[in-house]
Amino acid sequence: xxxxxxxAENNNRFDLDEVAACVPPELNDCQRRAYLAAARHKAVLIAxxxxxxxxxxxxxxxxxxxxxxxxxxxxxxxxxxxxRIEQIVDMxxxxxxxxxxxxxxxFARNETSPLDCDVVIVDEVSMLDVPLCYxxxxxxxxxxxxxxxxxxxxxxxxxxxxxxxxxILSNGLIPTVxxxxxxxxxxxxxxxxxAILNGRVAGNAKTDxxxxxxxxxxxxxxxxxxxxxxxxxxxxxLHERLGYDIVHNVQLLAPMKKGLLGVDNLNIVLQxxxxxxxxxxxxxxxxxxxxxxxxxxxxxxxxxxxxxxxxMNGSIGTIEAFDADAxxxxxxxxxxxxxxxxDDIKDIALxxxxxxxxxxxxxxxxxxxxxxxxxSYMHHRNLFYTGVTRAKKTAIIIGDxxxxxxxxxxxxxxxxxxxxxxxxxPAEAATG
Numbered sequence: 128x129x130x131x132x133x134x135a136e137n138n139n140r141f142d143l144d145e146v147a148a149c150v151p152p153e154l155n156d157c158q159r160r161a162y163l164a165a166a167r168h169k170a171v172l173i174a175x176x177x178x179x180x181x182x183x184x185x186x187x188x189x190x191x192x193x194x195x196x197x198x199x200x201x202x203x204x205x206x207x208x209x210x211r212i213e214q215i216v217d218m219x220x221x222x223x224x225x226x227x228x229x230x231x232x233x234f235a236r237n238e239t240s241p242l243d244c245d246v247v248i249v250d251e252v253s254m255l256d257v258p259l260c261y262x263x264x265x266x267x268x269x270x271x272x273x274x275x276x277x278x279x280x281x282x283x284x285x286x287x288x289x290x291x292x293x294x295i296l297s298n299g300l301i302p303t304v305x306x307x308x309x310x311x312x313x314x315x316x317x318x319x320x321x322a323i324l325n326g327r328v329a330g331n332a333k334t335d336x337x338x339x340x341x342x343x344x345x346x347x348x349x350x351x352x353x354x355x356x357x358x359x360x361x362x363x364x365l366h367e368r369l370g371y372d373i374v375h376n377v378q379l380l381a382p383m384k385k386g387l388l389g390v391d392n393l394n395i396v397l398q399x400x401x402x403x404x405x406x407x408x409x410x411x412x413x414x415x416x417x418x419x420x421x422x423x424x425x426x427x428x429x430x431x432x433x434x435x436x437x438x439m440n441g442s443i444g445t446i447e448a449f450d451a452d453a454x455x456x457x458x459x460x461x462x463x464x465x466x467x468x469x470d471d472i473k474d475i476a477l478x479x480x481x482x483x484x485x486x487x488x489x490x491x492x493x494x495x496x497x498x499x500x501x502x503s504y505m506h507h508r509n510l511f512y513t514g515v516t517r518a519k520k521t522a523i524i525i526g527d528x529x530x531x532x533x534x535x536x537x538x539x540x541x542x543x544x545x546x547x548x549x550x551x552x553p554a555e556a557a558t559g
Contacts, residue, residue, distance in 0.1 A: 140197065140245070140273070141166045151187050158184040161304040165275050166191060168302045172252070172276045172295050175306030176324065177516040178317025182250070184306070185277050186216040189248060193218075197245035202226045204254040204285075206439035208488030210461050212250040222439050223249065223259055224432060227266050231434040236266040244272060251488045252278030256287030276301075281324055282513045286484055316340040316522055320515045323508055328524070328535045338369045340521055345528040350387045350501055353525055354396065357495070360523075361400055369521065371493045374401060374426050374445075378491040379480040380514045382505040388497050393480035395419050401479065419477060421446055427458060428478035428485065436465050441485060443478050483514045494518030500530035507537040 146166045150159050158180055161173045165188045175181050192199050201220040203209040213220035226242070228235035236242055247267060249255070255263075255278075267274060276295070284290040295301060309317060319329040319341050332339040347353045357379065365371045379397065384390045395413050402408040402422055413419045421427065429442040438444075444460035456467045458475070467475060486494075496514040498506070511534045515522045524531060 141191075141195065143167055146191070154184060154187065155180070155308050155310065157304070157306045157308045158187075161306060162187055162191070164302055164304050169269060169273045170276075170301040171274075172278075172292070172301055172303040173306065174278055174280045174292060174296065174303060176279055176281050177320045177512075178309045178313030179306035180310040180313075181277055181279070181306060182212065182215040183310075185212070185248060185250065185275070186218075188275060189216055189218055192246050198243070200226055200242060200244040200247045201250075202247065203250045203488060204259065205251070205441040205488045206461060207441050207443065208251040208254065211488065211490060220250075222432075223255070223263055224439070227262055229432075229434070231432070234262050234266065237262070238265050240266075241268040242266050242272055246273040246275060248275045248277065250277045252276045252292045253280065253282040254278075254285050254487050255291045256285040257289030257291065258287065260289070260291050279516075281509055282516070283484060283487060283509055314340060316518060316520070317516075320512060320522070323512045323515065323535050326508065326536050328531055338521060342521070342523040343531075344523065344525045345531050347525070348500070348527040348529075350499060353388060353497065353499060354393075356525060357393070357497075358396065358400060360495070361397065362404065365493065369493065371521075374405070374424075374479075376492040377495065378486065378489075378493070378517065379495045379497070380483055380486055380517065381480060381497040382483055382502045382510060384482060386501065388499055388501065390480045390482050393497075394477035397479035398422070398425060398477055421449070421456065421472075421475070421477075423447070423449065426478045427475050428481065429460065430474045430476055433471060433474060436467065436471065437462055438465055441488065443489075483510050486517045487513060489517060490519045491517055492519050493521040493523065495523045495525065498524060498526040498531045498534050500527050500533070503530055503533060506530070506534035507539045508535050509539045511535055 143166060147163060150162055154162060161184050164171045173181060189199050189201065201212060201216060201218050202223045203212055203220060204223055206222055209220040209222050278292045280292045280296055296303060315332055322329055329341060331343050332341040347356060361373055365373050365377055371377050379393055381388055381390050381393060398419060399410040402410050406424055408422055410422065423446055425446045427444055427446060429438045429440060432440045438460050442460045442462060444458040446456055447459050448457035454469045456472060458465050458467055494517045498511060
């Protein structure tokens with residue numbers, strides 16, 4: 128359904144009759160409405176869940192603008208999300224911070240020096256908090272530049288304040304198209320993920336041979352049994368039976384950092400296992416309350432934006448070398464190879480296991496999701512949904528039957544009181 132709002136002013140960049148006559152024939156009805164809305168309005172939100180073809184229609188919208196001679200800026204809140212949309216759309220993308228030329232202290236792109244492009248397309252808007260969204264909108268001259276926002280309104284809200292995508296949906300701030308038709312090629316994995324939003328958790332996928340797209344292991348009530356099962360999978364199953372590289376193709380996800388099944392402990396356990404299995408290295412014990420040391424080939428994550436190193440929050444990398452004399456690590460991130468000195472290593476952590484929040488904007492061939500009653504105070508269906516939708520080929524849910532079912536039944540309880548204000552937006556962007 129398409130909504131009108133204060134940004135419903137016509138685009139005036141396209142002959143709408145011509146665009147309507149040339150809509151890509153492979154688009155379904157929902158995608159077609161999104162495509163036409165992006166041609167019709169100066170600002171539009173395209174929202175939808177897993178498997179509805181958001182990225183595909185975004186690619187077609189970008190090509191519509193480029194094919195008509197317009198300049199397109201493609202962005203996402205994190206480096207990982209930007210890299211993903213860049214690969215899908217086959218166009219350069221960057222983080223919102225980089226788009227706005229943020230140097231760690233100030234934004235070079237602002238109301239006095241707006242973005243020099245014809246349309247800004249921002250993916251993964253569910254991760255966009257109010258302060259960054261404010262900076263983005265202040266840097267857009269709506270008399271010259273259009274904006275297309277894209278995201279999944281069923282995912283977790285951002286770590287920072289606000290809930291931009293739901294504010295827009297609830298208050299009709301801009302014309303909106305909800306994609307609610309799962310595309311035919313989405314497959315069982317996406318169907319089962321969406322079922323969680325209705326409180327249902329599907330059982331194991333049925334297949335005659337080969338690996339399945341969906342595994343449900345809900346028989347473990349004891350946390351130690353779950354931990355041992357995870358170890359067994361990494362030792363004997365994920366690569367040997369399912370054919371996945373246990374470092375680069377697999378991601379373990381858990382709701383929280385602390386506890387036996389928390390990310391901190393899971394990373395210590397997996398580091399020891401993977402270093403021994405893959406590299407023959409015996410890892411030292413980690414004293415209680417201390418951070419584990421890093422070893423060559425460790426999988427790591429950047430915890431905050433570092434503009435001097437050109438590495439963004441959420442970027443995943445591997446340790447390629449360590450110079451003990453200089454106390455410098457060489458880490459290969461998605462953005463490229465980076466030298467990380469002692470002062471900056473505090474912002475690096477192991478990434479064999481990640482929280483659900485840290486995984487947003489990323490996808491992995493195989494996603495392993497821990498859902499156990501011991502963490503039930505954090506559980507709700509949007510958290511669960513966010514976890515399983517990180518998997519591209521195989522999702523493995525591990526936990527106890529009560530915890531898993533309860534997590535799918537619980538509706539989100541994160542009631543945010545921040546709101547995206549229209550104050551400061553150019554009058555030209557509104558219809559009044």
